[in-house]
Amino acid sequence: MNVIRFPNLITRLPRTRRVFCRSLGSSIPFDLSLDTQVDRYSELNNMYTEMFTQGDEVRGTPKGDAGIELSEIDAFNAEIADTYNYSPQAISGYSLEHIVKSPGRFILQSLSSNPYYNLALEDYVFQNTTFAKGQPFLSERLLFYINEKCVVIGKNQTPWKELHLDNCYEEGYKFVRRRSGGGAVVHDSGNVNYSYLTSRDNFDREYFNKQIVRWLKEIRPDAAIHLNQRGDIHLGAYKVSGSAFKIAKGKSYHHGTMLIDADLASFKGLLKPAHLEGVIWSGGSVESVRSSVKNISEAGFNNTDEFMDICSNGFRSLLHEDIPVYFVDEVNTSNDEIAKTARQLASDEWLYHSGPSFTVTIQEHDVSVEKGTITKSSIPDTVGLSFKDFVLSLNAGLLAEIKTKI
Amino acid sequence: MFRNCAQSVLKLSSRSTPRLFLRAQSTNALTNTQVPFTFSKSGPLAVKYTSQHEWIAAHEDGTAFVGITKYAADALGDATYVELPDVDTEVEAGDSLGSLESVKSASEIYSPLAGTVVEVNETLNDSPQLINEDPMGEAWLAKLKLRSLDDLSNDDLMSLEQYEGSLKEDQH
Numbered sequence: 233m234n235v236i237r238f239p240n241l242i243t244r245l246p247r248t249r250r251v252f253c254r255s256l257g258s259s260i261p262f263d264l265s266l267d268t269q270v271d272r273y274s275e276l277n278n279m280y281t282e283m284f285t286q287g288d289e290v291r292g293t294p295k296g297d298a299g300i301e302l303s304e305i306d307a308f309n310a311e312i313a314d315t316y317n318y319s320p321q322a323i324s325g326y327s328l329e330h331i332v333k334s335p336g337r338f339i340l341q342s343l344s345s346n347p348y349y350n351l352a353l354e355d356y357v358f359q360n361t362t363f364a365k366g367q368p369f370l371s372e373r374l375l376f377y378i379n380e381k382c383v384v385i386g387k388n389q390t391p392w393k394e395l396h397l398d399n400c401y402e403e404g405y406k407f408v409r410r411r412s413g414g415g416a417v418v419h420d421s422g423n424v425n426y427s428y429l430t431s432r433d434n435f436d437r438e439y440f441n442k443q444i445v446r447w448l449k450e451i452r453p454d455a456a457i458h459l460n461q462r463g464d465i466h467l468g469a470y471k472v473s474g475s476a477f478k479i480a481k482g483k484s485y486h487h488g489t490m491l492i493d494a495d496l497a498s499f500k501g502l503l504k505p506a507h508l509e510g511v512i513w514s515g516g517s518v519e520s521v522r523s524s525v526k527n528i529s530e531a532g533f534n535n536t537d538e539f540m541d542i543c544s545n546g547f548r549s550l551l552h553e554d555i556p557v558y559f560v561d562e563v564n565t566s567n568d569e570i571a572k573t574a575r576q577l578a579s580d581e582w583l584y585h586s587g588p589s590f591t592v593t594i595q596e597h598d599v600s601v602e603k604g605t606i607t608k609s610s611i612p613d614t615v616g617l618s619f620k621d622f623v624l625s626l627n628a629g630l631l632a633e634i635k636t637k638i
Numbered sequence: 639m640f641r642n643c644a645q646s647v648l649k650l651s652s653r654s655t656p657r658l659f660l661r662a663q664s665t666n667a668l669t670n671t672q673v674p675f676t677f678s679k680s681g682p683l684a685v686k687y688t689s690q691h692e693w694i695a696a697h698e699d700g701t702a703f704v705g706i707t708k709y710a711a712d713a714l715g716d717a718t719y720v721e722l723p724d725v726d727t728e729v730e731a732g733d734s735l736g737s738l739e740s741v742k743s744a745s746e747i748y749s750p751l752a753g754t755v756v757e758v759n760e761t762l763n764d765s766p767q768l769i770n771e772d773p774m775g776e777a778w779l780a781k782l783k784l785r786s787l788d789d790l791s792n793d794d795l796m797s798l799e800q801y802e803g804s805l806k807e808d809q810h
Binding site: 366386388411412413476478479480481484516518519588589 | 746
């Protein structure tokens with residue numbers, strides 16, 4: 233079964249048949265481990281995925297009581313998981329292509345923690361979602377991914393200005409530049425990233441966050457969760473979520489972080505303050521807005537799966553449709569386009585050599601940088617160097633006349 | 639299934655006022671005191687608009703200026719950074735011509751027609767706010783040498799009236 237959680241399948245079965253379904257489950261005639269997914273049974277599995285993702289077959293029945301139906305399904309799935317040690321299986325790259333390029337709504341949950349893969353996956357869905365001009369847009373998509381430890385800056389930021397890169401490397405945080413705007417954030421396995429895709433015409437910076445606040449408040453009405461003036465989700469006076477947006481080719485996405493139970497103490501020393509002694513940055517780089525953060529576990533939401541389920545169920549009832557969930561991962565769910573984007577996102581070219589031109593003043597020296605390369609400098613023999621290499625030398629103390637580090 | 643669909647459509651149309659464009663009201667005509675207009679004595683041959691909210695003002699010698707419309711600039715909010723294309727880049731219609739960041743959103747900008755970038759508006763590097771102040775004039779993004787003036791009659795491009803009509807349609 234490549235289609236996991238198969239709520240649609242189950243909702244179509246009468247209650248009495250569920251028992252039958254379970255007993256069938258106990259004698260699954262094939263191995264669900266990843267290895268066999270890739271080779272022997274992949275064709276068979278893809279065939280089923282195809283069957284279950286085409287047209288009406290997959291669209292379920294929930295009407296007014298969608299919430300009840302779904303929580304029953306979730307309980308049932310949890311029972312299956314417990315009984316048969318069942319774990320989510322990722323769909324194939326072929327299946328992903330099919331659902332992305334077909335009209336219709338779906339939810340994707342990535343089982344991969346590689347930030348470059350996850351951003352490439354998001355970009356693939358964004359670029360390949362199609363729509364007909366002049367028709368209502370009915371292909372909203374919702375993605376979830378949880379990245380391993382990483383620091384993420386906006387498209388138009390300067391990494392050395394925003395990050396203590398040496399601390400990031402030492403502490404094992406990967407450096408990532410995303411394709412949307414905004415400022416620098418830190419991720420770890422206690423942070424859920426959500427990404428809501430819709431048309432450019434329906435784009436509204438606050439729309440999806442308002443829904444999340446509403447869904448969370450439905451469960452815990454007393455929690456001090458609200459949107460602040462910038463449209464960010466706050467718990468009391470603390471930020472628990474940050475947002476950024478992308479608009480291209482008639483479509484838009486809003487992606488955001490939600491700190492569930494992140495190791496906030498470890499985030500110290502990764503992001504730079506707005507000013508550091510002896511170093512002045514000038515240029516068009518987009519500024520980060522510094523905020524005090526908190527985990528939303530302090531309001532009782534302490535499980536990343538729970539948060540994704542709340543949003544998935546909320547998304548379904550919002551759109552009055554039993555929207556299917558598909559799982560994806562780096563091993564099973566890739567294609568040339570995703571792999572290529574992931575490589576680009578992880579390349580020095582994108583990470584260090586793109587972004588705005590800038591000039592940095594270090595002590596009495598001015599260094600101007602365009603596309604990652606030093607174009608003007610009052611420090612001898614540095615013009616033409618990559619700024620990344622220059623900073624490595626500087627911080628290693630190889631430039632005797634300059635004591636300040638970047 | 640059909641009932642679900644119908645419900646979704648209803649739901650959507652009940653909130654389908656495009657919030658992106660709520661604030662956008664004012665004119666999308668070219669500013670007639672700035673270089674995109676004054677480049678030739680008699681003014682531009684034609685000013686056309688795209689569905690992605692770019693404008694292009696083309697002059698008799700094949701030079702054209704490209705920018706984003708007042709409508710889009712208002713809707714996107716305060717611009718914080720403009721990514722300009724490289725001079726000498728050859729573009730096809732629909733190719734990327736840079737991007738605009740405003741309030742945490744990165745928006746791609748596309749070339750309305752094929753041509754070569756001959757100049758970019760460097761003042762936007764230090765003053766991205768010009769995008770909000772005069773998007774239809776002083777905040778032009780790129781100057782192109784068009785491949786062919788005949789492309790101006792391309793069906794994908796709209797006149798000012800057609801463009802403003804399309805905005806009203808979107809708001810229903």
